[in-house]
Amino acid sequence: MGKEVLMPKLGLTMTKGKIVQWKKKEGDRVQEGEDLVIIETEKITTTVKSPVSGILLKIYAKEGEEVPVGQIIAYIGEIGEQPPPSPTKPALATQQQQAQPIRTEEVKVIGEVRASPRARRLAKEKGIDLSKIRGTGPGGMITEDDVIRELENIEKGMKFTATGLRVKEVIPMSVIRQEISRRMVQSLQTMAQVTLSIEINANSLVKMKNEIESKYSMKITYTDILVKVVAKLLRDHPYLNATLEGDQIKIIEEVNIGIAVALDQGLIVPVIRNADTKPITEIAKESHELADKARENKLNPDEVSGGTFTISNLGMYDIDSFTPIINPPQTAILGVGRIRRAPVVVGDNISIGYIMWLSLTFDHRVMDGHTAAKFLKELTEILEDENKLRTFLS
Incomplete structure (x- = not known):
């Protein structure tokens, strides 16, 4: 059957x-x-x-x-079997059925539209509304050529922006892009978002990455290291691992770190669950697998839900610093810039080393600036101190 x-x-x-x-x-x-x-x-x-x-x-x-x-x-x-008839489809609005935006030249002017007699005659014959045409004649008068151009545009299916500019191509937003748009607007409209940024000495971070890769003979990214360090540090900073529901701040027991992955059709955030309890090698393996599944469109819903804090790294695009937007219903997100060689001051000495920018966006409804700043300061101290970093990664 x-x-x-x-x-x-x-x-x-x-x-x-x-x-x-x-x-x-x-x-x-x-x-x-x-x-x-x-x-x-x-x-x-x-x-x-x-x-x-x-x-x-x-x-x-x-x-x-x-x-x-x-x-x-x-x-x-199987062959010879009769499939059921086509189902009744609910009426779904399509891109073509939606109303076209009104061009600026379609706005009616006060008083009579100025047009030449030949333009009026042709417009009447073809059913063209003269108030929708921008005149190119003296004083903005609509000429016969203006009406002819409007007819040609209609026949070609010419599209315009709301400000009257001709459109070369219309690209419908994908479902994912629509959801990203909705959630980002929701995030900015419903939260009091503030971003703190800091430049850090990344020498220890670079050294530790190379050390771990050599020890375990596997690929490790800076994001993997940050996932582990941030996850453990969040245990001491519960307001950054929380959600706001009504007038209640709910501290979440699990520490699940979302990692923003860029795709052609948009951004997706797979989640590493209980990242604070996992060794760095397991985090690296899991993050690479999730990123691959994301690019191959093989993620399941459980792998993109339940995140409590997000890390977004744009360093691979040579971005130094940016303002990340919180992923609702979380209360904070860490933006990571590129690591680059630059003069580094250590004590009274200047040498060539590595620097990196970190940007923490937090919901000011849930916590004050000093709470977020304290977290960012402690994170910086760990990443800049080789011994502390090694302890957090052990």
Whole structure:
């Protein structure tokens, strides 16, 4: 007997998913567990595997189509078997159905529109609203050529920005990009965000990275080291590992560090759970695996949820310092800049060493500046002191 493939529910808040790519076409044989379709939700892009072996008899949802959770998207059976009829699709607003923004030249002027008789006659014949045309004649008068250009633009499907500029290309926001946009605006509108920045001596950090890589013969990143140090330090700074619900500040028991990973379609933040209890080698292995899965669209919902603090490293793009935005419902995020060689003052001596900028954004509703500053100061002291850093990484 055949099997219906339904749009899965990959999270508590998921109501619909978008079909990104079918890995098989109608008539192909598929094996149970084989990649069937890539779908995109508000949080992740992931690959759905075939639930059974058989022939892909029917595909109900095309690539680019948004489908409600639980609706049939495909049917797998055997030759001669009759797939069910196409499901009734709810009315989903599409990019083409949405109203076009009004151009600045479409705003009606007070009084009669100034236009030549030939322009008026042609506009009347073609049903063109003269108030939507910008005149190029004397004193802004609309000429016949202006009306002809408007007709050509309509025929070409020409699009304009809200300020009247011609559009070369329209790129619809992906589901992930829309969710990032929504969450970032929500973050800035609902939190009192303040950012503290500090330049640190990164000599010990560079030395420790090389030492760990040599000892364990494995790739270690500066982010891996920061995940471990920050996670342990958060135990002594609970307000940075908390969430605000109503008028209650809830200190979270677990320390789960999110690592921002840049993808072509947007940013995603896989989470290393209980990072304060894991050795640096396990953190490095897990972070690399999560980053690979993110780039291959294979993360599952559990791997991108439950974070209590986030680290965003833009050092690989040669960024020195930036202002990170808190990932709701967390209360803080650490931005990490590049490590570069520069003059370093140690005591009364100047030498060439390594420096790095750290930027901590925190929610001022939950904590005051001195609380966040104390955390950043202690983090700096650990990273700059070889013995303290080695102790935190042990």
